[in-house]
Amino acid sequence: MATISDVAARAGVSTATVSRALNGKSSVDPALVQRVVQAARELGYQPNGLARNLRRQETAVIALIISDVENPFFTALARGVEDVAQAVGYSVVLCNADENGEKERRYIDVAVQERVAGVLLSPTSTATDVRALTERGTPVIAVDRPLPHAATDSVLVDTRAAAREATVHLAEQGYTRIGCLTGPSGIPTADERLAGYRDGLRSARLRRDPSLVRRAEFRAAGARAAMTELLAGEGGERPDALLIANNAMAIGALVAISEAGLRPGTDIGVVSFDDAPWAPLIDRPLTVVAQPAYEMGTVAAQLLLARVNDSSRAPTQTTLSARLIPRASSNPTA
The missing domain is CATH 3.40.50.2300 (Response regulator)
Structure with missing residues (x-):
């Protein structure tokens, strides 16, 4: 011993x-x-x-x-x-x-x-x-x-700073209608990532459009439904890019994107929090905020x-x- x-x-x-x-x-x-x-x-x-x-x-x-x-x-x-x-x-x-x-x-x-x-x-x-x-x-x-x-x-x-950086990154790639899919109100990580997204829009001098923001449970099912709404343009313009608050939500969002016949990157930019093992393996590997x-x-x-x-x-x-x-x-x- x-x-x-x-x-x-x-x-x-x-x-x-x-x-x-x-x-x-x-x-x-x-x-x-x-x-x-x-x-x-x-x-x-x-x-x-x-x-x-x-x-x-x-x-x-x-x-x-x-x-x-x-x-x-x-x-x-x-x-x-x-x-x-x-x-x-x-x-x-x-x-x-x-x-x-x-x-x-x-x-x-x-x-x-x-x-x-x-x-x-x-x-x-x-x-x-x-x-x-x-x-x-x-x-x-x-x-x-x-x-x-x-x-x-x-x-x-420092999840707010990370969300800001991710949003600015999307703007630098040429996306102009950047949306945010985050968790329920009152959960600090959900609120901080939304705040960081808004910080990023200000830094990139992009217009803040409330219709491009959705809250859902931190699960794939809720994110899929929210993403389907966003892609249908319900309440405003459809986003051309999206910041997603965690990897479980990213799964649901990617399913909705595929069902709409779109490809990440080519048709809609996507950045998600958390570097899940599958993130670099999908068609059009996923840009992530690795915690x-x-x-x-x-x-x-x-x-x-x-x-x-x-x-x-x-x-x-x-x-x-x-x-x-x-x-x-x-x-x-x-």
Whole structure:
């Protein structure tokens, strides 16, 4: 069985650094944390996290409550969380809220009852209530979406800036009637991406046309119906390009585009958030805004472990950047 000394030797650091890194101490450089976590995973090192948490009357379990288990973005995020948690002797329980506030509340109640060590949460709305956790002293980290009414750490992406960049990119390709297909009102990521789209229109000096915007559930079915409306020109002109808020919606939108006999890029420019595995494989590969989902998971898990070990620190917000990956779906000449 691997020891802490074995992990230190593999990572090229001291045993003290290994201990601090695996316990989420903020004084350790993030690059060193990654080296230690990787070494621990390769060696199968398992610290005695169970005994440590029993002393606190907690289980060595982290609850990860996400909004859509079918979304590859959350799959990658969950992998990042699990890699960090497993390396330090914690297990991860995955809970799918399914964009449903009632399911989310039930999972929060379960987390309280089972005395989990901490909770990572992608809230269904800004109204999500985590007081049952925080009043008990259970640390909560908001991931992907903020909890504006709770004093918690958060790990987010600057999604508004990314949406602005994507919209400007479409304008630079010559598209002039750029639409936006985003999620329900009140979900921060949906609202921020719509705001970024509008920022992009202003930067590109394009007219803002409300008829080119649709909101739908973050699912393929709702996006397909909304896209069908847009392509029919209901309420105004048909768009010649579109920014889509996530990859599940992109599937529905692409189905509607195909049913209308159109091709991405050639007939209508398309940019979607999230670089799903299928995005570069379709006919006219999809231009995407790639979010660092795995990194979000690892950073959030490290923050949670730090909070488990030191609850006195002031809440922090970590904001990561997304990356635009241009492909043929936004290039009318490709």
